[in-house]
Amino acid sequence: MGVVFALVTGVLFGLGVFQLLRRDLIKSAMGFYILFTAINLFLLAVGAFDGEVAPYVEPTTVNTLAEAVPGGTPSDPLVQALILTAIVISFGSYALLLGMLNVIGKRNKSLNADDLNALKG
């Protein structure tokens, strides 16, 4: 399945970049969100092994992987922990981005990226 994940990552990335380039700033913000999603999927795809069972271990002292998870190959817990962090941070950034858009809209009376020229030299 990793191959499919990789392909979908590429597709989502392309869609996200396209969305990012819209003039509508709210759509641009959504573009960011799509990119976050794409990256989470990518992280999932590069896990160390294709899992069959969830990464829950036996409540005993063990020495090998087979003893720790007797039910089959577990999915990679490390990438999952990383995705957890990534999801939280991306939500925080997303909320901040939307807050900024709120202020931008108020100040400039527009949410069209081409109407904003505060960066003009």
Add this chain to the structure above:
Amino acid sequence: MLLLIGLPAALAGLMLLPGGRSSALKYVPAALCAVLFAAFAGYLPAIEAAPITETVAWVPGLGLDLVVYADGLALLFALLITGVGAVVSVYAAAYFEEDDERGRFLTLLMAFMAAMLGVVLAGNVLMLFCAWELTSITSFFLIGFKGDKYEDARRSALRALVVTGAGGLALLAGLVLMGTAAGSYTLSEVLATDLSAHPWYAAITVLVLIGAFTKSAQVPFHFWLPGAMSAPSPASAYLHAATMVKAGVYLLLRMYPTLGNTDLWTTLVLGVGLITFVWGAYAANRQRDMKGLLAYTTVSALGSLVALAGLPDSLGIKGALLGILAHGAYKAALFLITGAVEHATGTRDLDKLGGLRHAMPGAFIVALISALSMAGLPPLLGFISKDLLLEASFPEPLGTVLPFLGAFVGSALMVSAALTVVWDAFIKPAPVKSHDHSHANDDHGDHLHTVPLLSAAPGVLAAFTLLIPLVGLPLLQPLTNAALGRSSTLYLFPPHPEPLIVSIAALLVGVVLMRFRASWAGSSAQPVTISGKRAKAARRSIGFPTASGVYDRLIGGVDRTGDIALKLQSGRIRYYLVIILGALSLLIMYLAPGIGTVDALANARVQLNSSSDILKLALLGLVVAGTFTSIIVRNHLVAVLALGVAGYALGGVFLLEPAPDVALVQIVVETLATVVLMLMLARMDTVDKTLRTNAQRTVWDSTVIGRWRDAAISIVIGVAIGLLALTVVVQRPERTADEPISVWHLVNTYPQIKVTDAVGAIVTDFRGTDTLLEIAVFSVAALGVFMLLRDPAPDKSDPMGTVEIQQVTLKHDSTLENPLTVFIARLVMVFALMIAFSHWLYGGGQPGDGFTAGVIAGLAVALNYVVRGYARTRRALPWVKPRRFLMGGLILALGNAVIYAPLLGRPFLGVVDFGDAPAGLHLSSTLVFELAIALTVFGAVTLILDTISNPGTEESEG
């Protein structure tokens, strides 16, 4: 000894506090300098025996330690710095009349002193570099001290910073190469290594020399020093005469054992030094500004010191050491006297001054002694050093007559310059005042505004100049011995008569030169401080490119390039993105053949092992479809919902992976994100309904070309990322080949953390620091939202405040609120809190953790906001105080992370087991951490929700 370096820095810090600049404390810095001087002097007997080294680990991973290495050379400099520092501090306390100016100056002076002590006492070459840069920066502030009033001061400060900063970069490169070549960055080990045969020797030497030459104002980098005279006189005396500019000489002497005594070193150092010596002395004679003249003699004297450091076989080291002391004493005194003269008369133009020996007899005596020392008249300290210079440059051992010629000519010119200062300012009759040009304070002699202390402070230095050679040479002897590393007798008159004869000849030539100065030197049209047209005219009149002209053109070029670059900025952020991403995609296409090895991709095949894989395929299809829909629809709400579908579908994929923890978080966060986006959109509408509708209309407005351009960029980037991901996935190493860290995580989850959820174990313990930072970042984001949106009142200081911000009132659909919905909202609140508790307590063995607990509780609050409106919810749920939750959670998390270290000797965030508890609970510090996460996340989520839905009429938190 490290403490001694830290003291002035600490004092500088204290003086920043309110009240630290009051005039009652104005002599504290001077007292500190005196104490430090005494402390360093106390080290002399120990250092005479062997160098002192003290080490404190700083960044062990980089091999960076705070090392103090104090040998005789370092101690000599430390005594110079603190000794002259004491005099200058006393002087400055009297020189500045305003409390604020004086406080600012003394603060900077103390900061500089700490940095300078750092340079000379550093026992690690990288630490030396750091202190070196700090001196450049403090010098920048001191040169630009009057920058708020004079543009010249700003330009001079910038010029000094650019030149010495560039030299500093060269020095850094040189030191890094040297450290690598020597195999150590510790000074004592570097000094023990002779690099003269190393293949990098030439590069190291040239780079280090550039650093030293820029700092010590050697030709062709000398031009910043005369400009630095726009600093207040005490700063000029201290930094640009006595100490900072000597840092370059210090570096040369310091590196002499490692890099010196080769043909390259001798040629470069001796050559540059002699050219600077002669050129500086000549230029000094052309100056009519008293400080400018002194500045050029400083350049010249530095040249002589550098030349001494360049002589082979350590011939010049003794002369350099004495020269450093002599020059420090007489030049600082002369600068201080200049300051006193300017303070009294309001000018330092030698053409306007004269006859001051009657008005300022004390200053006259000090200036006379110091200037005669500069001229090298026996029996003053300057005579000894000049004698040693002439003696060392004798042609017999060197085999060339050039150094001797240079030394002789330079000495004679220096005599002339020294006599000019005293003659013109103090002895020659005062010129008739032309009232058109008179300065505010420029009054007749008997009304001069003199401050006795301003002459008395440099008097100490003059006494040093006078008394040391007569009675104090035995006092100096141990110091020079320690600095030289061998015993060498100091004497007032050399045993051989030849240097004495040459010295007297130079003196006589100098007197003659001074007498006819006007006919050969003239007056330089170029003012000390560069200012616009006059400087340009002066350059043109010289007719060949001067170093400062090259510098001006360089800086001007940078400015102009900046202007052109600025014109290219359209200010439209989307075009920037298009250009950046477009360039990236062009780069990708250029590199395409290298990305994604074809052989590897041949292995890529899709294996559908089970029915869950087919379900995953379907869900991924839904993800793509939802995302695609969000792009093509115009309506924001529809797009949000479409994205929500994609997000939930992705949650399904996570669940099937199987990654239940991630799936749970994905689903709750997706819900939260959708809610937040909806609320944000609603808030925007309350400002202006047309905002969003206008923006929505633009979606398909772009030209066909624009649309295809965007599509092309997206496709190229998407394909590239897809290929990258594919390559990573296909080339993933076999699990058996190289055991991944995840296996270790899985095996150690229960034995170490006593939980069964491996993901939870990683989040709370194995990578607990990540999580700690994550909740901190999340809190910052929430606070950011709060700061952006909290105050709906118009901001007066708003830089773009052309638009008056309207009162935001979020409409509450009152139809939503009826007894049933309120009951449901309350019920949900209760259940949500119960779920949150169970997630928190049992997160170790099932999906869910502190994070989901916080989000779920937050979602229940969100429901209340939606149903009951802002004001009622605030009244109904008075315990929801977002910022307190957030703060409490963060404090708890941090406290839990550090508290066990002192109590139980556990590492940061290390897990502490408290044993089992009833109801299947297992108590440990992890549980506390989870609680902290839950509280922080709940606080952050409710803060965001609270801020967005606050209509702005009342305070959000009581």
